[in-house]
Amino acid sequence: MAESKLVNAELTFDRDGLIxxxxxxxxxxxxxxxxxxxxxxxxxxxxxxxxxxxxxxEFEALKARLAV
Structure with a gap:
């Protein structure tokens, strides 16, 4: 599963993991x-x-990948 963690009030995420x-x-x-x-x-x-x-x-790209 993709991991996400908050760092300096900005979201970092594992893009490859989410894909x-x-x-x-x-x-x-x-x-x-x-x-x-x-x-x-x-x-x-x-x-x-x-x-x-x-x-x-990134959201738009990932949302598009989900829709395909």
Missing amino acids: EQIDIYKRLKQNGYLESAQKELESIERLLALVQQSHPT
Whole structure:
């Protein structure tokens, strides 16, 4: 799972870890593991909400990746 931590009132996050989590979500959904996929999606959405505040450009790129 992607880790996020607050440093100097600015969010730092593991971009690669979040991308990996998005890819896991997509595989779970594609393979019919809908309950597990939903849990992953909820976790991803919480992290994306934090990313949106500190890194709007990254947020847009990650949101687009999630939508594909």
